[in-house]
Each structure stands twice: as structure tokens, then as C-alpha cells.
Amino acid sequence: MFLVPDIVVRFFHRMASPPHFYAFTQRLMPWLGTVFVLLTLAGLYGGLYLAPADYQQGDSYRIIYIHVPAAWMSLFIYIVMATAGAIGLIWRIKLAEVVAISSAPIGASFTFIALFTGSLWGKPMWGTWWVWDARLTSELILLFLYLGVIGLYGAIDDKKIASKAVAILALVGVVNIPIIHYSVEWWNTLHQGPTVTKMDKPSIHVSMLIPLLLMALSFKSYYLIALMQRSRIELLKRERNSQWVKTMILEADK
């Protein structure tokens, strides 16, 4: 704690309070929306128009600009969800529970997009829609983990208990994340090895890499927007009997 500057600690303390979070995210939303639109336009323009065709796959490789950022997000969101779940379990911070459960549907969507676009890509390149190799199977398990989290949360009426249950489920599933990432190195798979995240320099030409990173940032900002909107709704539902929600609604009525 003593290594973190005081102002950062205070920021997080204030963010953990629901009314402050609610007001803060409302002010942040137009900025995030602008950033998201700019990044997406730049990324798509770069990826679909400026980037050259691939020497092997021609123009078909351009699905990479959706597939790879979506796959990265599917892992990233899971880590956020599990971490938020752990914070909720240990420090009993309500907002962390809200962030964890609000992340699940977004992560499930990105996982589905990664699997779906991968299948579309696999048919012309590999010659098959789907194979049961380690990478594809572990990514499918990730989708089931997300769906499990959503289902478990919905099945328990007491949302306090539900949050604890899904946090534990999410933490157990964390073991799948390194398996997905390293599956292409540990086992023989049809899916090729890592391109961007290898130790030496990425084996993708820089003119193709920049739009890919822009799209990755665009997906990150989309996640932030979706997460905040979902969290706000979840907060209102949970805090519907609290004073700050009542005051806010009364003020809005005036």
C-alpha cells in the first residue's frame, strides 16, 4: 500500500463507492465513446484498406483484425472478471462483485466472436470449420466457463451469495487461461503458434501489425464502455433501496 501514491489510493477508494462510480462513469462515457469510434475507424481503415495482402493467404487473412483482438479480449476479460471476483471475496467490495458479473456476458460475446470468426477463417485456409485440437477446445471451454458464470449467477436469488459462488467458479477457471495461451506450444495443434506475443520480434509485418494493435485498443475501449454501462444498471438494481438512488431519481423527476 505504501508504494502506491496517495492520490491513486484515494481515487480507488472513491471509485469503490457506488454513487461516486455512477456519477463518474456518466461523465466519462462521451469521452470513451469518442475514443472507441476513432480507434475503430482508424483500425478498420488501416486493416482493410492500407494493409497489404498476405503472401500466403491473400486478402482472406484480414479477418485477423476481428479474430485476434476478440480472442485477446476473451482472455483479458476473464482475468479481469476473476480478479474482481477475488477482490469481492477478500475485501467484500460491492463494486468489485458488480464488475465481475458485468464482465461475464461481454467476455462470453468476445469468446463467441473469436470462435465464430476462427471457424470462418479455418474453412478456406485449413480446410475445416472445426477441429478438436488443444487451442480450439480450450477456447470452447472458456466459453462454457463464461456461460457457467452467467447461469450460476442467475440461478441464485440472493445476489450476495451468487456473487461469492461465481467468484469461486471464475477463480477455479483461471487455470484455463495459461492453457489457452500456451496450448499451441505445449501440444501439436492445427492452430499456428503465437505471432505477436512471442519473445523475439513479432512475425507480422509492421504495416499489418499497427492496424491490429489499433483494433485491439478499440476492442478494449468497447469493453470499458460495455462494462461501465452494465455495471451502472447492476448497481441501480442492487442499490434500489438505498438513499443515493432515491435522491437521484427524485432529482431527475423535478
Added chain:
Amino acid sequence: MKPARKQRLILISLMVIGVAIATGFALKSFNENLMYFFSTTDVVAGKAPKDSLFRLGGMVIKGSVERPGDGMMVRFKLTDFSKEVTVEYTGILPDLFREGQGIVAHGKLNAQGVFIAEEVLAKHDENYMPPEVKASLKTKSLSEKGQ
């Protein structure tokens, strides 16, 4: 940190570590089954199943692709840069099938040790570059060889 929180933190860490260790052991014991394909060295060494279907992966040797007869039958050699296996396949090859590329074939060995494939999938590499860059890389490696 308050003792109660510390206790919860320790409990959760232990749970995550426990699950990780258990999964690690499980994966280790199923390691063979998680391999999507056998390498050509495995097949030559007799590690691949004799009578059942399995997958064989390797790189298509340059100049080894031939079409004996008029039909759709293709014969080529696969290598993992140490041992070679001959593969025969009747059917349409995927777009990315070319000499010098990795592929995965599904089928079984016949009595002569030739792999009769029922399905051929192309395995593409992790390199993405424009054709001009590839061409210049090629001329560069050729000129280095020439010296």
C-alpha cells in the same frame, strides 16, 4: 491487512494453486491424447497406432508431390526434418496446400508403411507479410547462399 481478510486471501490463493496443480497433473497424464497429430518420426519409430485412424503432421517436401495416374490421387512425402513418410490422398486439397508448407493428414498406415489419408488439412504458419517482403527475403537468402 485485517486478519479475516488475510485468511480469505490465503484460502483463495491455496484454492487457485491447488486447482492449478491438479490440472497440471491431469494434463501431464493425458499429454499423449492432447497431441492433435503424430510427427513423422513417431510414425517411423512405430509409436503411431497400427490399425486405427490417426493424424499425421509434417511439412510437404519440396518436389515430392506427384500425381500418378489420371485420377484425383496425389502422392507426396512429409517430413519433420528428420524422418520421412509417404502419403497418398484422393480428393481436393485445401487452398494452402503447397510444397514446403505444413499439413495435417487424417488416415491410417497400410502394410507398406504408406499413409493413406482420408482428409488433408493445411496448417498455416504464424508469419504475415506482404508478397513483396517475402520476395525480397527470398532473393536475400538466395544471394547469401550464392556467396
